[in-house]
Amino acid sequence: MFNDIGPLELITLVVLAVLVFGPDKLPKVIQDVMRTVRKIREFSESAKQDIRSELGPEFKDFEFEDLNPKTFIRKQLDNDELGLKEIRNGFDLKKEMAEVTDAVHSTDTAAPSSSGGRIDMTKKSEEPGEDNRPPFDADAT
DSSP states (O other): OOTTOOHHHHHHHHHHHHHHHOTTTHHHHHHHHHHHHHHHHHHHHHHHHHHHHHHOGGGTTOOGGGGSHHHHHHHHHTOGGGTHHHHHHHOOHHHHHHHHHHHHTTOOTTSOOTTTTOOOOSOOOOOOOSSSOOOOOTTTO
């Protein structure tokens, strides 16, 4: 919960608590805070048990952490029943990019590239000739 609090911040909080509440009242305040946290945890666990009992035996493996969208999606993507791991592992991004590049440049996909398997993705600028001018739209400028 407090993973990002360093030792200096912790010492600062303790000194601040002693200054605000005083050394004689500080133990009582800590006990009250701990009692409140314990009651909130008990209430939360009781509510979870009530919800599980109301849902019935079909949801015996239901976890409330699954309600978090990131956790739910991660759990579903790691599920082997859908076969998504095979699809993800079978997808070759370099090959797909090569096919797209070849399709854009209108070359044959079976032709070997001259750069040793690498594909030049840079756009080659072509100077338009006198008769090969791009269209001009006066309204667009």
